[in-house]
Amino acid sequence: QRRHLLELLKRTTVHGESNSALIIGPRGSGKTALLNHVLKDLREMKQVSENLLENPFLSGLLQTNDKVALKEITRQLQLENVVGDKVFGSFAENLAFLLEALKRGNRTSSCPILFVLDEFDLFVHHKNQTLLYNLFDISQSAQTPVTVIGLTCRQDILELLEKRVKSRFSHRQIYLMNSFDFKQYIKIFKKQLSLPAEFPDESFAQKWNNNVQHLSEDKTVQDVLQNLFQHTKDLRSLHLLLMLAGSAVTVHHPLLTAADLQEASRQRSTDSKANIVHGLSVLEICLIIAMKHLNEVYDGEPFNFQMVYNGESNAWALQTFHLSLPSYCPCSFLPIAPEFQKFIQRKAHSMYNFEKPVVMKAFEHLLQLELVKPLERPSVRAQREYLLMKLLLDSSQIMDALQLYPNCPTDVKQWAASSLSWL
16 A cells, blocks of 8 residues: 555656545554655655655644635645635635645655545545545646545445546545554554663663563453443554553652553543533432333433423423424323432432522533533524433443442432332
8 A cells, every 4th residue: 555655646746747536544543654654755856856745634623615625725825825815606616726726846856735634534524525526627627736535434435425436536545444453553552652772761661661561461451451442443442542651650669560451451441421421410329210110101201400400290281391292202191200200209308408590500510511412503582491302321431430430329229229119
């Protein structure tokens, strides 16, 4: 792949030949690293250094539309002064003007340009794929030598291209895969942790490297690495694990241990939503448990605040709620369950006896924390109590978070763990 890509870019820089290609592979497979290594090799060649390569870099995460992308191209090519206050009739006209400004004599002596489009699949969703169409169109024509390289993890990327864009693409595709096995993964682990021979303190370097060798043979460490390897082969995840483990090294604790790696693995896999639950008030915890029971009763169907709080039985409340449901929703045939109030009445404890506006405020706080989300955008006229919601925590997350919740009341834990027979 490296030789293929190097030859492709060399033809652009030396012979003024335009090209286009896609580098496809899962995240962490080395797509950007491959391109950077090839560009480094390219710039060290004498023929290329005489004909300097311009290299605009665009990311689909940052350049979210064609207008922003064009401004970024202008900035990276340092053509803001050339463009000035000129008004262009179309995107193609603007791009052609930029490339014309970089021309220098004939085609072979013109400044070659490499466009790198990271997260290429996000550019596909731009309106009419105008940017891609114009870039590929220029790479097919005999204008300024241009090569367009797209980086993506989507295997079906060609299916997303419009017909007119696909017809102008050269269909060169370079595939990268994480094909190493677990033995090679262990070797990468050792290489990443080992200190180089030129390290100033030779005795410590030898002691450290011997410790790394022992760690790689330790059954506990191998289990940690095996779990990570089965979850993802992305080496950035391994780097994160080693960084977290390495942060435990101090003057008094100079060598890594298996316990450090276990703790780093636990930190890396910590559930962020469960961490948010640890900071909630008891009232908010009670509301989450009420929603958990509603999910179990109604098999994951949407609910509203009125169902969670007290389920008013008068006809007006029922009618308002049922009218807010789509006709196909099974919830429209179910009675409203007074989850929170049932718990209060059963326990009759003053610490849980809150006014309804206070409970509503706690419910809205859960909404702000994105532990609960509305099914659709609320309208101005809609009553807040009857907006359909969905809980973004599953039962196991809630129960795990409650086990670690500081000073959680026993009756709240019992309510969360109870069966549905008391309803």
